[in-house]
Amino acid sequence: MNKIKIFDTTLRDGEQSPGVNLNFQEKMEIARQLEKYGVDIIEAGFPAASKGDFQSVREIANTIKGCSVTGLARAVKSDIDTAWEALKGSEEPRLHVFIATSPIHMAYKFNKKPEEIVEIAVEMVKYASKFFPVIQWSAEDASRSELPFLAHITEEVIKAGANVVNLPDTVGYTTPKEYGAMFSYLKENVPNIHKVDLSTHCHDDLGMAVANSLAAVENGATQIEGAINGIGERAGNAAIEEVAVALHTRKDFYQSYTNITLSETKRTSDLVSKLTGMAIPANKAVVGRNAFAHESGIHQDGFLKNRSTYEIISPELVGVQQKEVVLGKHSGRHAFRTHLMDLGFTLQDNQIDSLFEKFKDLADKKKDVTDDDLFSLVLQKTVNSDELYKLDSLQVQYGSHNIPTATITLTKNDGESVQEAATGSGSVEAIYNTLNRCIDSELKLLDYRLQSINGGPDALAEVFVKIEGNGVEASGRGLAYDVLESSAKAYLNAINRMIAIQEYRKETKQEVM
Ligand code: KIV
Ligand code: ZN
DSSP states (O other): OEEOEEEEOTTTTGGGSTTOOOOHHHHHHHHHHHHHHTOSEEEEEOTTTOHHHHHHHHHHHHHOOSSEEEEEEESSHHHHHHHHHHHTTSSSOEEEEEEEOSHHHIIIIIOOOHHHHHHHHHHHHHHHTTTOSEEEEEEETGGGSOHHHHHHHHHHHHHHTOSEEEEEETTSOOOHHHHHHHHHHHHHHOTTGGGSEEEEEEBOTTSOHHHHHHHHHHTTOOEEEEBGGGOOSTTOBOBHHHHHHHHHHTHHHHOEEOOOOGGGHHHHHHHHHHHHTOOOOTTOTTTSTTTTOOOSHHHHHHHHHOGGGTOSSOGGGGTOOSSOOOBOTTOOHHHHHHHHHHTTOOOOHHHHHHHHHHHHHHHHHOSOBOHHHHHHHHHHHHHTTTOSEEEEEEEEEOOTTSOOEEEEEEEETTSOEEEEEEEOSSHHHHHHHHHHHHHTOOOEEEEEEEEEESOSTTOEEEEEEEEEETTEEEEEEEEESSHHHHHHHHHHHHHHHHHHHHHHHHHHOOOOO
16 A cells, blocks of 8 residues: 655645635644644645745744645745745745746746756755755646656756655646656656655646546555645645545555545534635535435435445545534533533633633523534634724614614724714615724625524524725624624624735735735
8 A cells, every 4th residue: 555645735725715815823723623634744825925924834834743834935045035934943844846847837927948947946946955854846837748848857856856746737727647647757757756756736627636636646646735625726726635535435446545534524624614714515525515415215225225335435434423412501611621622622721711601602592502513613712812803792773664773882902992883775784884884994795605503593603704895805704693793793804804914915015926
């Protein structure tokens, strides 16, 4: 059996998904979960892209010890220097440096001849090896590169000190047969190829990212890059959870294994979905709501006689619980704390105390508090702790013959309070008009989504919104027992993020990738 390393780029390529902007605490939360999930390498960001990226890569590199942490750099010295500053505190600093190798990219992006690209790649790998013990070099747009040139540049960067060679299908254009053949070709035509790990990085524009990645494994790749839930630039990256479950379920065929703890799949996927606001389609492989539902009578009949008639992946394998243990208003602090630990949260005593109060409030209104409720409650509390504005009070007047009116009081983190009232054609619009007044801005609501956690009349309401103001887009989430309160919280969360992004931009005059 061959070990396949899993390189997770949820926090870099995944965060490039349109409309996704994770704050520092959210990135940290995801990184911790990825460590628990068992990925071998976390790509924490692109340190030279912005001050925010730099800081989060540095913190993740300093904190995460159970796997390697890497950051992306273009083949320029200043990017490599910045990446080193961000990553030097990591246990095994690892650089991911890339340059494009396809004729179209070399001509139009760089206006350089192939040999000049080889020179830059070699020089930058040599430069990086002064600092980094491990260097991954990527040939951007490898799948549209000429194979003899790809073989030549690969041989040279290995001589220069690269330890991993990654061959991305940057535009999601290739097919499994073609992509596999590219790996075979390099194995046969690069004399020093045995010195490196060969890696895949596939985009899903034609819906073949996972199939392409697996075809590369059949042809000698020993590392797969991807993102949780397949998020990423445009149509996204190969979905890590699909790759891991496919390698496990078909180990008879692939003769490979990974370090992934499959029972953490559902939790990892839920976390990324909640924090990025990218919903998981019900029919998505492995983690979709319907992935284990059998609808047709014939299937149900067969399944009840013997599960293997229609089930190739058991829900338990990927951590989907069929029956949840629930807590209620009689559950004590000890049971609550134990339950949070079982869910995998490591929290300080003061955090548990304040969460316990929230839990008690919830249990007063809701008979059974499920794992999903707790998960959302903890996330809401832990990732939104340093916001500029907090919702102090919300009052909404609604009647079928009246104009809905909202009155809101916010408290700023310097103690100042702001109170406003406004109307709207519906209650949610009245709330959002009032919040706009509180911060004296006209914001545009780009997206609003409401879902109940677990369903039922006493379910928690979770709202996701996306807003735009002064050229900045930001998303926000809110959770409350009441739909209007969670709508207000989500909008305010987005406002806080938008302000944080605006401040960053002012401070750093940052150039965004
Ligand atoms: O898709 C791609 O080519 C990339 C590289 C930067 C590795 O994301
Ligand atoms: Zn990519």
